[in-house]
Amino acid sequence: MKKYRIRKKTKKIIRTDKTRWSLNPDFEFFNELRNLILKSSPAEKDKMIKKILGLGRVKLAVTSGIFLENTGSDLYDTVADLFIVGDDISKKKLRAFLVALEAEVGKEIKFTLMDKDEFQYRHGMFDRFIRVLLEGPHEKIINKLGL
Amino acid sequence: MSSNTLDKLFGSRVRVKLLKFLFRNYPGNFSVQELSKRIQEPVDDIKKELSLLDKLETIKKIRN
Numbered sequence: 001m002k003k004y005r006i007r008k009k010t011k012k013i014i015r016t017d018k019t020r021w022s023l024n025p026d027f028e029f030f031n032e033l034r035n036l037i038l039k040s041s042p043a044e045k046d047k048m049i050k051k052i053l054g055l056g057r058v059k060l061a062v063t064s065g066i067f068l069e070n071t072g073s074d075l076y077d078t079v080a081d082l083f084i085v086g087d088d089i090s091k092k093k094l095r096a097f098l099v100a101l102e103a104e105v106g107k108e109i110k111f112t113l114m115d116k117d118e119f120q121y122r123h124g125m126f127d128r129f130i131r132v133l134l135e136g137p138h139e140k141i142i143n144k145l146g147l
Numbered sequence: 148m149s150s151n152t153l154d155k156l157f158g159s160r161v162r163v164k165l166l167k168f169l170f171r172n173y174p175g176n177f178s179v180q181e182l183s184k185r186i187q188e189p190v191d192d193i194k195k196e197l198s199l200l201d202k203l204e205t206i207k208k209i210r211n
Binding site: 022023025027028034106107 | 163164173174186
């Protein structure tokens, strides 16, 4: 009898934890709230710039995709959400930065890192990745290369 | 607009983070544990905000 009761209790706890949540499309202000929430930039730019500069000798940082102000239509076809060019980048700091940034943004971030030499070589030869990124909608949040 | 403005307007950073996450991943549905992992906030704080948003009918439970 006792055993049965314990088992029943355990089952109940597991079931509660399985509750899944989603937005209610019938919410009175669903569209208004959506516009307001998505209008805000996914991460604070000033804070982001400061953290990126702390990663190493950063020469260029470009944001695109998820970081551009949008109306909710996601730009999935972007080649990179965040692109950093720099030397002596601390891998440990970079990893921590990306984990925190993904938590803030709420989505996986497409990220690319290049050192300065590789970037300048690729830029000079009209590399497809660089061209697509810099010719599409983007923002250079750090630019010490005079691009 | 900085997200800080919304935090202050709504009076809760976790609430704004939750709404941001849910709108960005709409119509996805998530458990408390998944939300905690994805937005890096404690389970208890998330439960508190979910219960408030549930009362307002901003969010709803999805039963499998």
